Amino acid sequence: MKRKVFTVMATCCFLALGGAATAHAQLAGTTLRAMIPFDFSVRGKTLPAGEYEIKRITMAPDGLIISGVNNREHEIFDTEPVSRWKAPNRGEIIFHRYGDSYFLSEVFAGGEQAGREVPVSDQEKTLRREMASNGNKAEPEKVAIAVY
Numbered sequence: 001m002k003r004k005v006f007t008v009m010a011t012c013c014f015l016a017l018g019g020a021a022t023a024h025a026q027l028a029g030t031t032l033r034a035m036i037p038f039d040f041s042v043r044g045k046t047l048p049a050g051e052y053e054i055k056r057i058t059m060a061p062d063g064l065i066i067s068g069v070n071n072r073e074h075e076i077f078d079t080e081p082v083s084r085w086k087a088p089n090r091g092e093i094i095f096h097r098y099g100d101s102y103f104l105s106e107v108f109a110g111g112e113q114a115g116r117e118v119p120v121s122d123q124e125k126t127l128r129r130e131m132a133s134n135g136n137k138a139e140p141e142k143v144a145i146a147v148y
Contacts, residue, residue: 031055032091032109032147033069040095040102042066042075044123054093054107054147064107064116079116082106087113091147096140098127105142 032054039048051069057076067074087108094106103124108115132138 030109032093032107034093034145034147036093036145038102040104041121041123042104042118043077044121045075047073047075061116066104077104077118079107079118081114082117083114084108085113087111092144093147095143095145096124097143098124098131098140101127102143103140105140110147 033051034054035051037049039046041047047066047068048071050071050073052066053069054064054066057063057065061081062078063076064079065074065076087110089110091110092106092108093104094108095102096105097103103121104118106115106117128138128140
């Protein structure tokens with residue numbers, strides 16, 4: 001009986017620590033900035049290449065906003081939790097690349113295993129189907145951009 005209680009307590013502690021890491025990865029007010037050298041899509045909207053900031057829009061980690069630093073472009077989008085086995089040393093923004101088309105995919109703060117994942121858009125799903133039907137590789141290439 002003591003062993004079961006210990007196991008349950010240890011599991012609860014582990015889960016609580018994991019939740020704290022996820023919350024820290026995108027603290028309210030934390031801004032990630034990156035120079036994105038290509039046009040890209042977020043939720044079906046294409047944003048031009050340039051310098052962008054990503055930050056939370058509320059205390060909840062689900063909603064993020066990406067805003068152009070030197071232009072008025074921006075997009076608000078929902079995310080889901082995602083984790084890696086190894087935390088990146090620096091923050092990263094991950095894109096899915098299909099030929100010349102880029103789609104925002106994941107956002108990671110530096111030193112954190114937990115990040116945020118952007119659900120695949122209808123536009124990206126359509127592109128995957130078209131590529132697969134043409135006999136091309138349907139899985140995207142992942143492109144990582146470092147944040148500062």
